[in-house]
Amino acid sequence: MAETAPPPAVAPAAAPAGRTPILEVDGLRKGYGGDPVLDGISLQVFEGEFVSVVGPSGCGKTTMLRCLAGLLPFESGTVRIDGAAVTGPPATLGIVFQDYSRSLLPWLSVRDNVRLPLRYQAISKKQAAAQADEALESVGLAADGHKRPWQLSGGMQQRVAIARALAYRPRLLLMDEPFASVDAQTRVELEDLMLRLWSERAMTIAFVTHDIDEAIYLGDRIVALTRRPTGIRETMTVDLPRPRDQIATKATERFAELRASVFTALGHHEEAAG
Amino acid sequence: MTAETTGRALPASPPAEAGARGGGTARKTRRRTLPWWRQILSVTVTLLVIQLLGVTGVLSRSSFPLVSSVLARLGRMTADGAFWSSVGSSVTQALLGLAIGTAVAVPLGILLGRLPLAEQALRPVIEFLRPIPSVALLPLVILTAGIGLGGAVILTALSSLWLVLVLTIRGARAVDPVAEQTLISFGVPRSARVHRLVLPSALPFIVTGVRVAASVSLIVAITAELLGGMPGLGKDVQVSLQSSDNVGVYASTFAAGVLGLLVNLLIKPAEDRLLSWHASRRSV
Numbered sequence: 192m193a194e195t196a197p198p199p200a201v202a203p204a205a206a207p208a209g210r211t212p213i214l215e216v217d218g219l220r221k222g223y224g225g226d227p228v229l230d231g232i233s234l235q236v237f238e239g240e241f242v243s244v245v246g247p248s249g250c251g252k253t254t255m256l257r258c259l260a261g262l263l264p265f266e267s268g269t270v271r272i273d274g275a276a277v278t279g280p281p282a283t284l285g286i287v288f289q290d291y292s293r294s295l296l297p298w299l300s301v302r303d304n305v306r307l308p309l310r311y312q313a314i315s316k317k318q319a320a321a322q323a324d325e326a327l328e329s330v331g332l333a334a335d336g337h338k339r340p341w342q343l344s345g346g347m348q349q350r351v352a353i354a355r356a357l358a359y360r361p362r363l364l365l366m367d368e369p370f371a372s373v374d375a376q377t378r379v380e381l382e383d384l385m386l387r388l389w390s391e392r393a394m395t396i397a398f399v400t401h402d403i404d405e406a407i408y409l410g411d412r413i414v415a416l417t418r419r420p421t422g423i424r425e426t427m428t429v430d431l432p433r434p435r436d437q438i439a440t441k442a443t444e445r446f447a448e449l450r451a452s453v454f455t456a457l458g459h460h461e462e463a464a465g
Numbered sequence: 466m467t468a469e470t471t472g473r474a475l476p477a478s479p480p481a482e483a484g485a486r487g488g489g490t491a492r493k494t495r496r497r498t499l500p501w502w503r504q505i506l507s508v509t510v511t512l513l514v515i516q517l518l519g520v521t522g523v524l525s526r527s528s529f530p531l532v533s534s535v536l537a538r539l540g541r542m543t544a545d546g547a548f549w550s551s552v553g554s555s556v557t558q559a560l561l562g563l564a565i566g567t568a569v570a571v572p573l574g575i576l577l578g579r580l581p582l583a584e585q586a587l588r589p590v591i592e593f594l595r596p597i598p599s600v601a602l603l604p605l606v607i608l609t610a611g612i613g614l615g616g617a618v619i620l621t622a623l624s625s626l627w628l629v630l631v632l633t634i635r636g637a638r639a640v641d642p643v644a645e646q647t648l649i650s651f652g653v654p655r656s657a658r659v660h661r662l663v664l665p666s667a668l669p670f671i672v673t674g675v676r677v678a679a680s681v682s683l684i685v686a687i688t689a690e691l692l693g694g695m696p697g698l699g700k701d702v703q704v705s706l707q708s709s710d711n712v713g714v715y716a717s718t719f720a721a722g723v724l725g726l727l728v729n730l731l732i733k734p735a736e737d738r739l740l741s742w743h744a745s746r747r748s749v
């Protein structure tokens with residue numbers, strides 16, 4: 192699928208042996224009004240994996256996530272979650288969009304935002320309350336449940352959106368550039384928060400980002416997309432040990448090599464992350 | 466009467482920022498209304514000036530009675546049961562019509578806002594009926610419903626219906642697609658999305674519609690009374706006019722103006738309460 196030879200020192204990712212795929216995408220095509228955007232995307236995400244998806248701006252990352260989440264019909268190809276073809280929003284899937292200010296409801300308190308999806312689950316009120324509180328606790332917002340989202344900082348609002356997804360207990364979590372609009376310091380904190388939450392829970396994450404360092408730091412594998420019409424340029428395994436550390440991991444030679452490979456895959460001179 | 470009832474500058478369209486939830490980068494500062502004591506002060510000064518013009522003979526006494534005699538008459542009228550029953554009729558006709566119009570317009574507007582096909586099908590009908598001034602239907606209403614309270618309510622309900630309907634349709638379209646997709650992906654069913662998401666998103670528009678409709682409803686009620694003879698302050702004005710009781714004409718008109726002001730004053734706190742979360746009125 193990659194037209195160019197993989198850069199040296201980085202092995203193309205092989206399917207992890209013996210693991211079950213939770214998400215299987217095969218030949219996914221989607222365009223808007225005859226203008227092709229996704230042009231035959233095929234990929235697999237395995238149970239418990241953290242997969243980072245990087246690609247040039249406007250190449251269709253959000254479009255792809257919407258198709259995977261059953262929010263957008265596509266022209267051809269199949270999307271399977273746990274082996275079943277996706278026709279509508281799958282019950283085992285949670286999502287965190289980039290724009291927290293638009294995805295949280297301003298008329299509900301933080302706690303009610305987190306609880307809202309749980310009302311329509313087959314769980315008791317008490318259980319729902321417990322799940323919501325636990326999720327808020329785990330993102331460090333236990334004391335802010337009574338506030339309205341707009342009374343919180345951007346980073347806190349995105350943590351609310353993460354808590355809402357966690358409380359829902361998805362097996363597969365899709366994240367669309369969730370940290371693109373927070374400051375650098377907050378971003379680092381949220382990255383580490385995600386790594387901790389992911390390691391504590393039985394959760395598979397597909398994480399879309401513009402930021403190559405972020406993709407490497409977080410992921411087990413990196414899926415690099417091409418420009419439109421969009422296909423998969425390359426899939427790379429991130430063989431950095433875990434737990435990862437913002438300073439130590441990023442200082443390793445291996446990190447630098449991976450970084451160079453991803454940059455090359457994306458055609459680095461034109462991608463100044465944006 | 467119109468000067469007072471429309472005193473709070475009717476917006477022709479819903480608050481511009483109503484569509485932009487959250488965010489907060491381009492937060493518009495809220496337009497301030499005068500504090501109540503300054504409103505009273507400005508009314509008092511205006512009345513004093515008119516009184517002065519009357520006393521000095523600048524305004525002819527026969528067509529412009531003195532403010533003092535109008536107020537004195539108003540004072541006497543308030544001791545009279547007939548006055549209060551007129552007030553009661555005007556208010557009932559205005560508010561009952563507003564309530565009925567809103568009760569029909571909100572569900573209908575949400576439905577039409579959510580179903581573009583239905584809206585397209587009904588749009589010609591709406592666009593044909595909407596511009597007809599309620600008052601133009603007065604003869605029809607008198608012929609069919611008579612000149613009782615019911616007739617006036619038909620007119621006020623219709624005028625409220627169109628105002629609230631158009632804004633509700635627009636509000637139902639102002640739902641943020643990101644919010645909606647989030648709820649869909651979290652398995653919130655369609656019916657729940659209507660009252661958890663669509664209704665609150667449309668609320669700023671609906672509230673604007675109701676506020677405007679309340680003022681207009683009172684105007685329509687008084688007009689119907691004036692021209693059609695339905696019971697109320699408008700009819701009192703007409704009766705005074707016919708018996709050449711100029712002071713009475715002014716007193717009843719003034720009372721109608723005060724009613725308009727009160728309607729606005731009462732709606733404001735309700736509006737603030739309902740929309741405390743809205744970007745335009747957050748206290749941060």
Ligand SMILES: Nc1ncnc2c1ncn2[C@@H]1O[C@H](COP(=O)(O)OP(=O)(O)OP(=O)(O)O)[C@@H](O)[C@H]1O
Nearest residue numbers: 223228246247248249250251252253254255368401
């Ligand atoms: N609803 C739509 N109608 C028409 N075209 C659309 C629509 N949504 C997206 N597009 C187009 O499809 C392409 C892919 O958009 P998409 O938002 O998926 O890109 P993206 O990779 O997520 O971009 P970014 O990195 O900026 O978030 C863009 O060229 C965009 O203009």
Ligand SMILES: [Mg+2]
Nearest residue numbers: 252253254367
């Ligand atoms: Mg995007």
